[in-house]
Amino acid sequence: MVHREAPKSFLVSFLFTVRRLLGIATFVLVLILLVPKLFLLFDNPKSASFSATLLDARDVVLKKSAPLLHQYIPTNIAGADRSDWILIGLAMLVTFIAGSLAQRSQQSLNRRLLRKSAQAWRKKEGVKPGSALDNELESTLKIAEAGNTVNRQELLRVFAETKKKLDSFGREVAFLAIDVVGSAAMKAGEDPASVQYDFAEYRKLVERIFRARGVLKSAWTPDGVMACFAHVEDACQAGKDVIKSLKAFNSEVKISKADFLVRCGVNAGLVYFDDSTPLETISDRVIDIAGHMQKYAEPNTVLIARKVIEPLRQLQEFTHTNQIIDGYEASVWREQPAA
Numbered sequence: 001m002v003h004r005e006a007p008k009s010f011l012v013s014f015l016f017t018v019r020r021l022l023g024i025a026t027f028v029l030v031l032i033l034l035v036p037k038l039f040l041l042f043d044n045p046k047s048a049s050f051s052a053t054l055l056d057a058r059d060v061v062l063k064k065s066a067p068l069l070h071q072y073i074p075t076n077i078a079g080a081d082r083s084d085w086i087l088i089g090l091a092m093l094v095t096f097i098a099g100s101l102a103q104r105s106q107q108s109l110n111r112r113l114l115r116k117s118a119q120a121w122r123k124k125e126g127v128k129p130g131s132a133l134d135n136e137l138e139s140t141l142k143i144a145e146a147g148n149t150v151n152r153q154e155l156l157r158v159f160a161e162t163k164k165k166l167d168s169f170g171r172e173v174a175f176l177a178i179d180v181v182g183s184a185a186m187k188a189g190e191d192p193a194s195v196q197y198d199f200a201e202y203r204k205l206v207e208r209i210f211r212a213r214g215v216l217k218s219a220w221t222p223d224g225v226m227a228c229f230a231h232v233e234d235a236c237q238a239g240k241d242v243i244k245s246l247k248a249f250n251s252e253v254k255i256s257k258a259d260f261l262v263r264c265g266v267n268a269g270l271v272y273f274d275d276s277t278p279l280e281t282i283s284d285r286v287i288d289i290a291g292h293m294q295k296y297a298e299p300n301t302v303l304i305a306r307k308v309i310e311p312l313r314q315l316q317e318f319t320h321t322n323q324i325i326d327g328y329e330a331s332v333w334r335e336q337p338a339a
Contacts, residue, residue, distance in 0.1 A: 233312060
């Protein structure tokens with residue numbers, strides 16, 4: 001980003017340098033053209049070397065510029081030659097235009113840097129396009145861009161305000177990933193209508209359990225689901241309930257030959273999202289790890305990072321394993337056979 005913005009930054013610096021030089025030139029021009037007018041009030045205006053120098057300089061400037069001025073601008077105003085005033089006015093106008101261009105270029109550069117920094121910040125903080133937080137940030141950026149001054153301090157203010165909003169969207173939640181084991185093989189050689197019925201009933205079963213455990217959000221793939229819960233206990237218990245319910249589901253509900261078996265993975269952590277954000281659009285390592293736990297779980301088990309389950313009352317129901325998933329030691333729950 002620095003290299004791409006370097007030419008623009010150089011142009012802004014150049015314009016500000018031009019404005020400063022024009023300002024100095026305008027001051028010198030005023031000194032040469034107007035100050036000698038005071039000396040002309042005296043009987044012998046060139047008696048002093050300083051006044052003589054300024055008067056000579058004034059004559060040279062007017063002599064050099066008069067032909068050009070007379071060609072394009074009427075200099076005779078109210079019966080007198082106003083070339084000196086016209087030159088000063090033109091110099092001030094050019095200086096003002098250069099200063100305005102420099103200022104606008106600086107603001108334009110600052111706005112581009114603001115946008116690029118905001119985009120990098122969005123990516124770093126995991127702000128999703130179209131989310132409520134993204135809309136808040138966009139509104140704040142537009143307000144900042146509408147101001148006359150868009151500088152680093154303004155940029156920091158925008159990010160600070162958005163960070164407060166981001167923190168309000170941060171929630172400690174748990175994710176449960178469930179996948180049907182061997183779903184493709186289950187459908188082979190089966191009547192499509194029967195398969196469709198079985199998977200539709202399976203989904204109804206899972207969704208009933210999720211609702212009972214207070215699911216916040218869920219997102220389905222054809223044969224799998226990722227669900228978000230407010231507490232780790234709810235996510236774990238939902239996974240257990242699904243596994244426990246499959247015995248009756250397989251014997252009393254489904255009509256195809258193969259039994260339903262599932263793998264469950266759970267993880268928890270701080271995730272930034274709002275109620276309007278679809279779960280499938282949230283990308284976060286916490287969710288990824290839940291999916292990886294599910295991937296490496298055995299059929300009809302719930303696999304979870306040990307550090308997540310340790311603070312819970314349900315710890316005794318989980319068994320520590322030698323599996324290391326995404327750097328975390330995993331613990332497993334499996335249904336105990338009836339006594």
